[in-house]
Amino acid sequence: MAMRPLLLLPEMLLFVGGLAALISGSFLPRERQWVSRLVAAAALVACVVAAMIGLTSTAQTAFEGTFSVDTPTGVARIVAAVGTLIVLSLAVDEITGSPRESETYALLLFSTTGTLMLAGADDLLVLAVGFLLTSIPLYGLIGLRRTPAGAEAAMKTYLLGALFGILLLSGVTVLYGITGTTSYAALPDLLIDAPTGAMAAGVIGVLAGLMFKAGAVPGHFWIPDAAQGAGGAVAAFLTTVPKIGAVIATYRLVDMLPGTLNWPLLIAILAVASMTLGNLAAYWQTDPRRLLGWSTVSQVGYLLVPVAVAGRSDSALPSLLLYVAGYTLTNLAAFSVTTALPQRRTLESYGRLARAQPMLAAALVISLLGLVGTPPTIVFVGKLTIASAAWDGGLAWLAVAVFANTLISLFYYLRWIVPVFKSDADASPPRADEGASSSPRPASSVVAVVAALGSLAMGICAGLLLSLLTGT
Amino acid sequence: MLSLIVFLPLAAALVLLALPRLGDSIARWTWVAVAALDLALVVGVWLAYESPAVGQLAFEEQAPWIPGVNSSYHLGVDGLSLPLIAMTAVIFLACAVYALREPDRPRLQAALFLFLQSVSMGLFVSADLILFFLFFDLSIVAMYFVIAGWGHNDAGRSAMKFFLYTFLGSLALLVGFIGLYIAADPHTFDMVELTNQAPLNGSFMAGGLVLAAILMGLAVKTPTVPFHTWLPPAHTDAPAIGSAVLAGVLLKMGTYGFVRIAMPMLPEAWRAWAWVIIVVGIISVVYGALVALAQTNLKRMIAYTSVNHMGYIALAVGAAGLVADDTAQARSIAVTGAVTQMVSHGLITGALFLLAGVLQDRASTYDMDAYGGLAGPAPRFAAFFAVGAFASLGLPGLSGFIAEFQIFTGSIAAAPVTAVALVGILLTAALFLRALQRIFTGPTRGRSTGFADLRPTETWSVGALLFLSLLIGILPRPLLDIIEPAAEAVVELVGR
Amino acid sequence: MTQAALWLMVLLPAAVGGLLALNPRVERFATIVSLTTATATAALAISVAIARPSVSMPFMAGTDFALGVDALSALIAPMVAVVTLLVLVFVAGEIRESRARFHGLMLLFASAALLTATAQTLPALLFAWELMGAMSYALIGFWWRDDHRVSAGLTAFVTTRTADVGLYVAAAAAVAGGAGLALTDLAEGSPGWRDVAAAGVLVAALGKAAQLPFSFWLSRAMEGPSPVSALLHSAAMVAMGGYLLLRTEPLLAATGWASTATAWVGAITALVLGLVAVAQRDLKQLLAASTSAQLGFVVLAAGVGSVAGGTAHLVAHASVKALLFLAAGAWLTALGTKRLAGLYGVARRWRLVGWSVTVGALSLAGVAPLALWATKDAVLAAALEESLWLYAVGLLAAALSAAYAGKILVVIWREVPQEGATRVEQHLDEEQQGSRHVGVLEQAPLVVLTVGAAVLGLLALPPMGGRLASALGEEAVDATAAEWAVSALIALVVLAAVWRWGVPEPRWARGWLGLDAATRAVVVRPTLALAAALARFDDRVLDRAVTGVAAAALSAAKGAAVFDDGVLDAGVDAASRASLRAADRAARDDDRWIDGLVEAFAAHMRTLGQIARRPQTGQLHQYYLQAIAVLAVGVLLLVMVR
Structure with missing residues (x-):
């Protein structure tokens, strides 16, 4: 056991980068805030490089066994940093020159750091720290826009976050109370003999906090509001990056728990509840971002599937990581389309997009069909592997539930795709105030196309990724 | 070679997409040229083909793809797939020729169909379940855009229904594939491997469930009763070439799955559930024919005859599962007939749908009663349609007979009750002759007046399909020489 | 050489007939081409009757496409060819329009009849057999502007095809019984299957030969041109029904009952x-x-x-x-x-x-x-x-x-x-x-x-x-x-x-014993009625079931959405809007069988809407309540289910 702080270099880079962005931003005039963006981007790139280097070495722990630096952590670092980088590019269009630009960058980096803490946490207290570090910047980010909807969403998120934070901390307390330790290394042996009721209550408290962070049932309430109310870049961020840390943390937690209670069933039920509720609720949405918000609730459901068979299938962890990575990229692609076309705030307003912006339309279709899980996009491979893992782990019904839900999800993704290809004759011309004809924002458009193509490319090269993730 | 066949159209599609300023007629002719080239390549493969050993494939290509789940880029052909890729190439070429007069976004249409061709070719040469599924799903996506983009009437709704319904089927299929994967030791998606392993032999329950999922997926795509209700609206509202490809090629993906996946990989379960498949087949045959008989819309009628024709295939492959020592020859005849039927139905129904498209083009309705005496103004159209109709009702000299005779001979010999399905050939005879009578004979009236006869693009595309049907009908050996060893292999595999 | 003659006897009229029938531009030469062909065919038929060749090529279902001339065919084939020639001579004087089509169809028919007369295997026989039927359809309905003539052709074709089904069964029985598909071997099948084969052959032959109870189609067939009747309904098609029984007499005799x-x-x-x-x-x-x-x-x-x-x-x-x-x-x-x-x-x-x-x-x-x-x-x-x-x-x-x-x-x-x-x-x-x-x-x-x-x-x-x-x-x-x-x-x-x-x-x-009317009443009309009923069933029930399930899924989704909106947007508005939508939906779905389900669901949603009628701060309260409830259930679940 040793501190080995260098192992946490990526996290440190991000945190320091955030501080630097914040400080530089407060000294710079508004029109030169791009410097702080540059700083943030540099930190993220550095984080990715460091994480890649870190991945080449074998799994280790830092800070006396409270933080794992292994494949999941490495993957989380890369995916989260790349995701945040994409969000930064989206922000170019949206908040350049706006007040609080540098604060946004700083908060994004802090929250990303938190998510990485969650991903690597091997100790309940580190977990709690990660939770807070992710959540608090988020509250700020959501409210940054200062619109009524944004404020309401921020308020709601904050209040819910408070509850779940309390639950998490109580859970940690209970577990500490019955075992006298917070370390994952020591907990399993001690929990075997622990009273089951207390243990269940404690673990569920911790799980509740993680579900909140991941946006899964029962902690999903804030997601759609926040996705709709926050700015586009922030919405893209909060529906992707925090989940990375949360699901990996959940995986580590569940993997560590002794088999005295039926954890897989609980997680499976939460997974099914999330995917079903998310899919059903998404159907009648008319606001594309709110639709995407609900869609992420359902996607978290899929992400929980391999968690349910943690430790019972060799492919659970690789499939989880693959899905996380694929989902992040694909979801960001879809969000990028909405930020590229900020005036189109209803599904109908996407009419004739295929004529006006064929590239964006193609990106949208690829990313939405990707979210459905159509081959050869990466989410398909993800769904395939998580379903295989579930089946392999003895939960064949969960695999079936995944595909049943996939079908339901098709309904609402198609509701978005269909207007895009409406021909001139049957599409009502977009109203002038919707400004559908105005040209799309350049940076977001590029990001959308690149990310969509990326999700395709990842799907085609899935074999390579998967072999990396299995650590071979 | 196979990769070239599969990806040549895709490459052409990307080129077409990348050149938005390309002239319409260049785009159309590029499509024709690429389809012709692809067909030439398939012919090359056909000429060089030699039947592989049982459970093996010819022209194999394999490259690692997702080694983590033992899924590879694995292609190969045998007697089951080679006839189908040949048919696919022919149908797409016919569609390309037919569409030479298409005024609506020809460049995009060409690109979409080339993409669809790649996907269809890819499916038939896949030797890996994930690859198979990839093409299976993409075929749905591409066909959705064909119907929604170039259809008429209520195309959006029909396309949506098609998409949702067949997507449901594809998901069921995927569940089944995962079941096979999990059961195999070591886990694999490789078809050749799975065929050799037959991993679920010995576990009755699991085998049954996995087969149920796979059958569900294939039955939707095929389609068999009661999963067929997406077919009539999809056909009715699809453009002519879309219908031709949908009926000619896409439906075969379902039936091909029976002989390629369900039977050889799940022999025990297949044998156990053979009766269910036979019954579904019989019901599809009789029900499809009866419902077709009652239609007044020509395209809907042809669509329902597809249900009937696919029923014959289900019947035959079901009968092939009734393993008894002295019926091996009969069962292999039935399977041969089933594969022949796939090719035959593709050619014939493709031709019929292209012909039906002529009605829409000239008079904007498929309602048979809106016409009458059409043989007067459009004698060539009438003659072609008559040949197509007789081919479809199984007249000797045309490919339908070769298929159906073998299906019935083999099936009845293996399972006498299947003789009930013979009613199907009577009903199809009656319904096609009634349709001929309604549209073409009698005094010229209604929309028939001033109806322009077939144009060269229509004549050549439909004529080619019908000519091939005639060729197979008279000289079936070149085709059967390829199919028969493969059919025997399937029968042997399902008997394990 | 004589083998080539046998092939030629069948292929020549078929090829020429096909060209004539599908190519109206040869109208002027149709008669002369046709008569030449018919003469050549007759000569070939006589030559093969003398030389008695047999030929075969691989075909399908494990058997050959075999033709041969034995004593029986040696009489029948020339008869068919000569009558064809004579009838076509008559036609040359009689038919004045669409000559190419008429001669073409007649030659095609003659080819099929000659093939029937010389077929040695069941597939070859059935091949020719059904072609004859199709040609008879085209010839009876030759004057296609008259609906009743076309109907007569349809009746002839469908009736004879009904009987033809017997040959399909016979072929299956021959394979199953181990006899193989050669006509001469049919009698050697295993007893049960042999009976089936005999019955199948018998039915098929009776249909073509217009024997009871199939006779009525021949009456309707008289709508066709007289030369058609002269060839099809005397010398060739109807006669082939009798011919088939003569050809398979050993099979009939082998079963015993079939002969009687x-x-x-x-x-x-x-x-x-x-x-x-x-x-x-x-x-x-x-x-x-x-x-x-x-x-x-x-x-x-x-x-x-x-x-x-x-x-x-x-x-x-x-x-x-x-x-x-x-x-x-x-x-x-x-x-x-x-x-x-x-x-x-x-x-x-x-x-x-x-x-x-x-x-x-x-x-x-x-x-x-x-x-x-x-x-x-x-x-x-x-x-x-x-x-x-x-x-x-x-x-x-x-x-x-x-x-x-x-x-x-x-x-x-x-x-x-x-x-x-x-x-x-x-x-x-x-x-x-x-x-x-x-x-x-x-x-x-x-x-x-x-x-x-x-x-x-x-x-x-x-x-x-x-x-x-x-x-x-x-x-x-x-x-x-x-x-x-x-x-x-x-x-x-x-x-x-x-x-x-x-x-x-x-x-x-x-009235030909009323067989036609009886067939209409007993077979045709019920079939059409059944078809119409099934078509309705298909549209209204099967298809609707799919739409219904989809609708149910959608309304469930709607419920979730309404719930979401209701909680978000607060208050009375949400509830009333939900009720309105539910009512609206219920009205629209009125004709659907899924109705009850939808309405029940809508009502349920309304209740949820009622619950949602709380002030703004109370909603978060609800979030809390729900979250806690779910978690509590989770704890219970964990403790109870192991």
């Missing part, structure tokens, strides 16, 4: 359709019924094992009936009617035609020494060996032949008294505009056929009869002198009686 059944169906058809013929008032209808009846003798022959007798009768009848149909066609063209009432004294107007028909009718009546007298007696002699009852029925049927033949003779020769002339003339041109002319091309074939009608009886008389029988591998059954005399006497007596008193025309027989 065949014999009786033949005898009864001969009798009953004889009655029907007697009752007809239309010349072509009379001839059609007579055809069924005469084919009854052939079927009877197959049943009692007299292949030689049956073959002789088949050939002789072909000549007689082609002659009569052509003559009827000539008169129809000339006078515009084929009703007997319009044909009084017609023989006196065109003498050559009149005398030809007279010879034909006398032959049909069984007057010695004309052809059908001898051949029929050969069949009856074999029947007598089998059963006295069969013989008696056959004899009765022979008497009926004389009666309807006499009926024709009476009409065409009887002079019309002055006062009746107008009544006769009323019938002229009632079906088409008559030309009042019978040309040389129409008359020439009649002469040849008349010779056949007179002398082909030699095939059944000693010594030819015995040689034919031994060539066919059976013992000759010669009729006794008494039998010859009795039948000849019966014919003469009946003819005289008809000349003197006329014949009764029972109404029940005139």
Whole structure:
């Protein structure tokens, strides 16, 4: 056991980068805030490089066994940093020159750091720290826009976050109370003999906090509001990056728990509840971002599937990581389309997009069909592997539930795709105030196309990724 | 070679997409040229083909793809797939020729169909379940855009229904594939491997469930009763070439799955559930024919005859599962007939749908009663349609007979009750002759007046399909020489 | 070389016919091309009849496409080819428009008939068999602007195809029984399957031969042009039904029961359709019924094992009936009617035609020494060996032949008294505009056929009869002198009686026993009704079930969305909007069977909407409550379920 702080270099880079962005931003005039963006981007790139280097070495722990630096952590670092980088590019269009630009960058980096803490946490207290570090910047980010909807969403998120934070901390307390330790290394042996009721209550408290962070049932309430109310870049961020840390943390937690209670069933039920509720609720949405918000609730459901068979299938962890990575990229692609076309705030307003912006339309279709899980996009491979893992782990019904839900999800993704290809004759011309004809924002458009193509490319090269993730 | 066949159209599609300023007629002719080239390549493969050993494939290509789940880029052909890729190439070429007069976004249409061709070719040469599924799903996506983009009437709704319904089927299929994967030791998606392993032999329950999922997926795509209700609206509202490809090629993906996946990989379960498949087949045959008989819309009628024709295939492959020592020859005849039927139905129904498209083009309705005496103004159209109709009702000299005779001979010999399905050939005879009578004979009236006869693009595309049907009908050996060893292999595999 | 001739005999008319039928631009050369082809085909048929080659090529279902000429085919094939040639000569004078199509279809048909006559395996036979049916459809409905003619073709095709199903079953039985698909091997199948095969073959043959109960299609088929009737409904297609039974006689005999059944169906058809013929008032209808009846003798022959007798009768009848149909066609063209009432004294107007028909009718009546007298007696002699009852029925049927033949003779020769002339003339041109002319091309074939009608009886008389029988591998059954005399006497007596008193025309027989109407009522209409019902079921129930499930899923989704909106947007508005939407939806889905479910769900959603009627801060409270509730359930679940 040793501190080995260098192992946490990526996290440190991000945190320091955030501080630097914040400080530089407060000294710079508004029109030169791009410097702080540059700083943030540099930190993220550095984080990715460091994480890649870190991945080449074998799994280790830092800070006396409270933080794992292994494949999941490495993957989380890369995916989260790349995701945040994409969000930064989206922000170019949206908040350049706006007040609080540098604060946004700083908060994004802090929250990303938190998510990485969650991903690597091997100790309940580190977990709690990660939770807070992710959540608090988020509250700020959501409210940054200062619109009524944004404020309401921020308020709601904050209040819910408070509850779940309390639950998490109580859970940690209970577990500490019955075992006298917070370390994952020591907990399993001690929990075997622990009273089951207390243990269940404690673990569920911790799980509740993680579900909140991941946006899964029962902690999903804030997601759609926040996705709709926050700015586009922030919405893209909060529906992707925090989940990375949360699901990996959940995986580590569940993997560590002794088999005295039926954890897989609980997680499976939460997974099914999330995917079903998310899919059903998404159907009648008319606001594309709110639709995407609900869609992420359902996607978290899929992400929980391999968690349910943690430790019972060799492919659970690789499939989880693959899905996380694929989902992040694909979801960001879809969000990028909405930020590229900020005036189109209803599904109908996407009419004739295929004529006006064929590239964006193609990106949208690829990313939405990707979210459905159509081959050869990466989410398909993800769904395939998580379903295989579930089946392999003895939960064949969960695999079936995944595909049943996939079908339901098709309904609402198609509701978005269909207007895009409406021909001139049957599409009502977009109203002038919707400004559908105005040209799309350049940076977001590029990001959308690149990310969509990326999700395709990842799907085609899935074999390579998967072999990396299995650590071979 | 196979990769070239599969990806040549895709490459052409990307080129077409990348050149938005390309002239319409260049785009159309590029499509024709690429389809012709692809067909030439398939012919090359056909000429060089030699039947592989049982459970093996010819022209194999394999490259690692997702080694983590033992899924590879694995292609190969045998007697089951080679006839189908040949048919696919022919149908797409016919569609390309037919569409030479298409005024609506020809460049995009060409690109979409080339993409669809790649996907269809890819499916038939896949030797890996994930690859198979990839093409299976993409075929749905591409066909959705064909119907929604170039259809008429209520195309959006029909396309949506098609998409949702067949997507449901594809998901069921995927569940089944995962079941096979999990059961195999070591886990694999490789078809050749799975065929050799037959991993679920010995576990009755699991085998049954996995087969149920796979059958569900294939039955939707095929389609068999009661999963067929997406077919009539999809056909009715699809453009002519879309219908031709949908009926000619896409439906075969379902039936091909029976002989390629369900039977050889799940022999025990297949044998156990053979009766269910036979019954579904019989019901599809009789029900499809009866419902077709009652239609007044020509395209809907042809669509329902597809249900009937696919029923014959289900019947035959079901009968092939009734393993008894002295019926091996009969069962292999039935399977041969089933594969022949796939090719035959593709050619014939493709031709019929292209012909039906002529009605829409000239008079904007498929309602048979809106016409009458059409043989007067459009004698060539009438003659072609008559040949197509007789081919479809199984007249000797045309490919339908070769298929159906073998299906019935083999099936009845293996399972006498299947003789009930013979009613199907009577009903199809009656319904096609009634349709001929309604549209073409009698005094010229209604929309028939001033109806322009077939144009060269229509004549050549439909004529080619019908000519091939005639060729197979008279000289079936070149085709059967390829199919028969493969059919025997399937029968042997399902008997394990 | 002779093998090539055999292929050529089949392929030449098929290829030329196909070209002519599908290519209307060759109209001008159609006749000459067609006649040349038919002549060549006839020559080829005769050459192969002498050389007896056999050929085969690999086909399908583990068997070959094999053709061969044996003693039976050696008679039938030339007969078909020669009658085709004669009929086409007639056509050259008769058909004036769409010649290419007509000649093409006729040649295609001839090819199919020749193929049937020489087929050695079931697939080859069925191949030709069904092609004949299709060509008969196209030829009966040749004048496609007349709906009733096309319908008649449809009836003919579908009815015969119904019977053809028997051949599909037979093929399956042959494979299952281990006999293989060669026609000569059919009798060697395992007992159960052999019976099935025999039954299948029998049904198929009865359908084509227009035997009971399938006879009615032949009546409808008379809507077609007369040359079509002359070829299809005398010498070729209908005859092929009889031919098939002669060809498969060993199979029938092997089962035992099939022979007996065949014999009786033949005898009864001969009798009953004889009655029907007697009752007809239309010349072509009379001839059609007579055809069924005469084919009854052939079927009877197959049943009692007299292949030689049956073959002789088949050939002789072909000549007689082609002659009569052509003559009827000539008169129809000339006078515009084929009703007997319009044909009084017609023989006196065109003498050559009149005398030809007279010879034909006398032959049909069984007057010695004309052809059908001898051949029929050969069949009856074999029947007598089998059963006295069969013989008696056959004899009765022979008497009926004389009666309807006499009926024709009476009409065409009887002079019309002055006062009746107008009544006769009323019938002229009632079906088409008559030309009042019978040309040389129409008359020439009649002469040849008349010779056949007179002398082909030699095939059944000693010594030819015995040689034919031994060539066919059976013992000759010669009729006794008494039998010859009795039948000849019966014919003469009946003819005289008809000349003197006329014949009764029972109404029940005139309508062909109502078989057509019965088929319509029992088979066609219920099928169409069932089809319509199923189509409705398909649209309203099956399809709706899918839509219904989808609708249910959507409304569930809507519920979730409403819930979401309600919680978010607060208050009364949300609830009322939800109720409105639910009500709206319920109204729209009113006609759906899923209705109850949707409404129940909507009501449920309304309740949820009610719960959501809380002030803004209270909603978060609800979030809390729900989250806590879910988590509590989770704890419970964990503790309870292990």
